[in-house]
Amino acid sequence: MQLLKSNVAQDIITHGLSCGAHFVEVFVERTHNESMVFKNSRAEDTQSGTIFGIGIRLIHGEQALYGYTNSTDRDELLRITSLLGARIGKSGTSQTVNFETLNYPKIPVLQDKEVDAKYKLSFLKNIDLGLRSDKKVSQVALNFIKKKQLIEVYNSDGLFATEERPYIRLIHQVIMKDGTHQSEASYGPGAIGGWEFMETLNTREICEMLLKQASNTLYAPACPAGKMPVVIDNGFGGVIFHEACGHLLETTSVEKKASVFWDKLGEQIAHTALSAVDDGTISGAWGSLSIDDEGMATQKTNLIENGVLKRFISDRLGEVKTGHKRTGSGRRQSYKFAPASRMRNTYIEKGPYELEQLLSSVQDGLYARKMGGGSVDPSTGQFNFSVQEAYLIKNGKITTPVKGATLIGTGPDIMKKISMVGQNLELMAGTCGSVSGSIPTTVGQPPIKVDEILVGGEA
Amino acid sequence: MKKIMEKVLNSVADQKADGDLIFSGSKSLKMSSQKGSISTYNVSSSQMLGIRVIKEGRVGISYTEAMDDESLKLLVKQALQNAEMNEPNEHETILDLKGQLTDEAIYPEPPVDISIKTARALSLEEGVKTLDPRVVAVPYNSYAESEYSSQYLSSRGRGTSYQDKSYSITSSALMDDKGKKSSYYDFHIAHTFEALQWNKVIETSLLHARNLLDEKSLPTGKYNVRFSEDSLKSLLECFSNFYSAKSAMDKLNPWASSLGELVMSKDLTIIDEPAHPGAFRATRFDAEGVEATSLTLVENGTLKAFIHNSMTASFYKTKTTGHAYRSPSTSLQVSGTHFVVKGKNKKPMPSKYLEVIQMDGLYSGANRVTGDFSVGVKGYVWEHGQKVMTFGGITLSGNLIEILKNVEVVGENLMASTDQSFFAVPLLFHGLSVAGTG
Numbered sequence: 001m002q003l004l005k006s007n008v009a010q011d012i013i014t015h016g017l018s019c020g021a022h023f024v025e026v027f028v029e030r031t032h033n034e035s036m037v038f039k040n041s042r043a044e045d046t047q048s049g050t051i052f053g054i055g056i057r058l059i060h061g062e063q064a065l066y067g068y069t070n071s072t073d074r075d076e077l078l079r080i081t082s083l084l085g086a087r088i089g090k091s092g093t094s095q096t097v098n099f100e101t102l103n104y105p106k107i108p109v110l111q112d113k114e115v116d117a118k119y120k121l122s123f124l125k126n127i128d129l130g131l132r133s134d135k136k137v138s139q140v141a142l143n144f145i146k147k148k149q150l151i152e153v154y155n156s157d158g159l160f161a162t163e164e165r166p167y168i169r170l171i172h173q174v175i176m177k178d179g180t181h182q183s184e185a186s187y188g189p190g191a192i193g194g195w196e197f198m199e200t201l202n203t204r205e206i207c208e209m210l211l212k213q214a215s216n217t218l219y220a221p222a223c224p225a226g227k228m229p230v231v232i233d234n235g236f237g238g239v240i241f242h243e244a245c246g247h248l249l250e251t252t253s254v255e256k257k258a259s260v261f262w263d264k265l266g267e268q269i270a271h272t273a274l275s276a277v278d279d280g281t282i283s284g285a286w287g288s289l290s291i292d293d294e295g296m297a298t299q300k301t302n303l304i305e306n307g308v309l310k311r312f313i314s315d316r317l318g319e320v321k322t323g324h325k326r327t328g329s330g331r332r333q334s335y336k337f338a339p340a341s342r343m344r345n346t347y348i349e350k351g352p353y354e355l356e357q358l359l360s361s362v363q364d365g366l367y368a369r370k371m372g373g374g375s376v377d378p379s380t381g382q383f384n385f386s387v388q389e390a391y392l393i394k395n396g397k398i399t400t401p402v403k404g405a406t407l408i409g410t411g412p413d414i415m416k417k418i419s420m421v422g423q424n425l426e427l428m429a430g431t432c433g434s435v436s437g438s439i440p441t442t443v444g445q446p447p448i449k450v451d452e453i454l455v456g457g458e459a
Numbered sequence: 460m461k462k463i464m465e466k467v468l469n470s471v472a473d474q475k476a477d478g479d480l481i482f483s484g485s486k487s488l489k490m491s492s493q494k495g496s497i498s499t500y501n502v503s504s505s506q507m508l509g510i511r512v513i514k515e516g517r518v519g520i521s522y523t524e525a526m527d528d529e530s531l532k533l534l535v536k537q538a539l540q541n542a543e544m545n546e547p548n549e550h551e552t553i554l555d556l557k558g559q560l561t562d563e564a565i566y567p568e569p570p571v572d573i574s575i576k577t578a579r580a581l582s583l584e585e586g587v588k589t590l591d592p593r594v595v596a597v598p599y600n601s602y603a604e605s606e607y608s609s610q611y612l613s614s615r616g617r618g619t620s621y622q623d624k625s626y627s628i629t630s631s632a633l634m635d636d637k638g639k640k641s642s643y644y645d646f647h648i649a650h651t652f653e654a655l656q657w658n659k660v661i662e663t664s665l666l667h668a669r670n671l672l673d674e675k676s677l678p679t680g681k682y683n684v685r686f687s688e689d690s691l692k693s694l695l696e697c698f699s700n701f702y703s704a705k706s707a708m709d710k711l712n713p714w715a716s717s718l719g720e721l722v723m724s725k726d727l728t729i730i731d732e733p734a735h736p737g738a739f740r741a742t743r744f745d746a747e748g749v750e751a752t753s754l755t756l757v758e759n760g761t762l763k764a765f766i767h768n769s770m771t772a773s774f775y776k777t778k779t780t781g782h783a784y785r786s787p788s789t790s791l792q793v794s795g796t797h798f799v800v801k802g803k804n805k806k807p808m809p810s811k812y813l814e815v816i817q818m819d820g821l822y823s824g825a826n827r828v829t830g831d832f833s834v835g836v837k838g839y840v841w842e843h844g845q846k847v848m849t850f851g852g853i854t855l856s857g858n859l860i861e862i863l864k865n866v867e868v869v870g871e872n873l874m875a876s877t878d879q880s881f882f883a884v885p886l887l888f889h890g891l892s893v894a895g896t897g
Contacts, residue, residue: 042546045790048537049522067502070524139710182829225894258598373823379633379642384820384835406833406854456833456854459680459892
């Protein structure tokens with residue numbers, strides 16, 4: 001069953017065009033959310049809910065007009081369209097658009113398998129028990145998230161496209177305490193799919209990994225400060241590329257010249273060792289989509305090849321404003337946001353080296369086993385990241401664990417200093433917040449070596 | 460809406476359960492410009508109804524944006540199903556309060572034509588560009604107005620009603636001077652269109668962006684630091700779990716067992732003041748319908764109280780402090796209102812210190828359990844009462860628990876954050892680690 005009658009969508013689009021818009025789009029969304037917080041060894045917060053709404057976008061030249069409502073009432077939708085259309089201040093031709101359903105290649109999505117709620121609870125209980133096997137663990141919090149998003153897109157090009165996207169994620173957090181020493185470890189695997197993804201998780205290994213991380217950093221001294229070479233391990237280490245470069249390649253920044261890379265297409269912006277992609281088509285990956293939120297089939301986009309900037313991440317309005325072709329990257333958190341060019345599954349492609357080769361090339365430096373979050377100012381390229389789990393490197397060997405490390409620099413500078421890229425590529429789920437809200441994205445990389453970066457820590 | 464809420468609560472009662480409902484609705488208009496014309500123009504209206512049911516001691520939450528009969532029935536059904544999943548919680552109940560509390564603000568002003576709003580919105584870009592040829596873009600600029608309303612109704616007979624309206628503006632400056640780049644943004648919020656400070660956001664953005672063009676790194680070492688009001692607010696809010704009874708319950712509060720102990724300099728007193736006279740908006744009641752009152756959290760350096768809702772209060776065998784927080788889609792939490800940091804024994808400013816005006820990556824670089832933080836910062840070096848240098852490209856690290864112990868009060872007047880929700884006397888923190896050059 002369609003969320004919005006197509007004749008109502010047709011009326012909105014006809015009305016928008018008659019107001020002078022060059023392009024009209026109707027985005028309809030119904031998302032059912034479920035979550036459970038398992039904390040203090042029990043289910044503490046189980047909730048669910050449904051969001052539903054309609055977003056209407058009129059584009060006139062480079063001007064974007066956007067409105068949304070929870071109502072499916074035709075008159076209310078036309079009223080919002082009129083409100084937006086009045087901003088154009090011109091009248092256009094009244095034309096009726098006939099919709100043609102978009103056929104697109106569906107990315108292989110894990111099945112949306114469902115299991116009994118009590119089974120989910122016992123699954124979480126077992127992880128909690130595993131993590132509490134260490135007496136120094138003072139708290140375990142497991143945040144289980146499941147949602148099913150159904151979207152419909154109609155536009156004045158005659159497009160009708162729909163997609164159902166199931167998401168599942170389990171965020172683990174463990175706190176360890178011994179006297180005045182405290183440490184924290186977290187891990188948040190997620191996928192586009194259902195419970196069968198949870199069945200692929202090796203919960204015993206996850207517990208061991210988290211306990212090891214928390215134990216190693218429990219008594220760790222503060223990280224020394226200064227410029228040094230850093231080896232960043234795979235998986236969530238990819239957040240550094242996401243923040244330091246990925247956001248700077250979105251046309252949302254490029255169109256305002258608010259990216260240091262806005263005029264660098266075809267130029268060497270990174271070390272020749274580095275190639276990177278933004279790929280929406282990976283089976284089951286947390287940031288994958290069959291179509292974007294503008295109804296365009298998603299794709300694999302080669303961003304950087306051997307250090308040369310090949311492509312920007314572009315949406316419809318980005319194409320209008322910059323001329324860079326759309327890449328199936330128009331994304332939004334919900335109907336409450338107009339779409340914008342956003343990353344999907346973004347990662348550095350694998351290189352030739354073993355991790356040991358990267359480490360052995362460093363005399364004195366830092367091994368960032370696991371990165372935390374970070375932020376970037378796209379206009380200047382300045383970024384900073386926290387490191388969750390870090391060790392000093394001495395004479396090519398991993399030695400003392402340290403805590404409180406941050407990495408700071410600028411995107412253009414660090415991209416040129418990634419001199420070695422390892423083989424073992426790993427992807428990790430994350431949530432990216434930007435102009436069109438918080439969306440599921442994947443970051444990833446093999447281990448990389450940065451020749452020099454400023455490490456924040458104890459002076 | 461009240462009739463709908465009463466109908467839903469009747470169906471909760473039919474299931475032999477207690478419950479409360481929160482309805483929120485908003486309308487907004489936002490526009491921004493690019494290259495001298497309005498580039499984005501957003502209008503919206505939305506609503507959400509959320510329910511919390513308690514049956515046999517088990518709590519369940521559900522919410523919906525659709526208000527038809529079928530959706531409302533599903534709302535109650537899902538909340539009851541969710542409750543079955545949770546373990547009983549003897550401490551969470553619907554408070555036995557009755558009566559209606561109302562806080563519906565009205566800010567009289569003559570209607571403002573959309574053409575005037577549009578012209579002023581355009582000035583946020585144009586104003587910055589015309590004042591300095593080195594401005595290459597104004598990437599963040601916007602004019603926004605929003606109306607927000609909420610209603611609360613419990614099965615025990617407590618009702619509240621809240622309504623507010625706000626206007627806000629943002630501007631920024633991205634500058635390029637022979638390849639050196641800098642950017643800064645500023646915003647202002649007001650209850651009326653007339654009260655918006657258009658020039659202030661333009662001039663502040665330009666002032667700091669110009670100065671940051673000359674930013675240099677600092678030698679790695681220990682420094683004395685004064686945070687701007689907005690930076691200090693961000694830092695203390697990031698660690699607001701230190702004052703939270705809920706975080707203490709969850710073993711995520713390092714001060715959980717420090718009540719009555721000296722936790723910071725004896726010169727500091729911190730009060731949560733819902734009706735602080737300088738606040739953007741006074742808070743009259745919390746999300747359980749409890750009237751809000753002033754609460755001293757820290758007195759002369761000694762931790763005196765945590766902020767509570769009725770659940771945490773029951774757990775700790777005390778009274779709620781009226782700090783319950785819940786949106787339609789969230790469970791019962793606690794939240795402060797306006798933090799006021801007062802000080803005594805004012806000391807003179809040292810001959811040299813850093814003034815932090817911008818922090819980046821605080822939430823990812825902070826450990827709320829240990830108090831450790833490490834952030835990218837920008838600002839000014841002060842020597843003998845003069846700004847002598849602009850710094851950037853460095854990280855600042857420390858542990859909040861430790862640095863609060865030897866903080867010095869260096870001013871007498873309370874200064875407000877830009878959003879008028881945080882107030883503090885000027886403070887100087889000692890011995891923070893800077894990672895920079897060398």
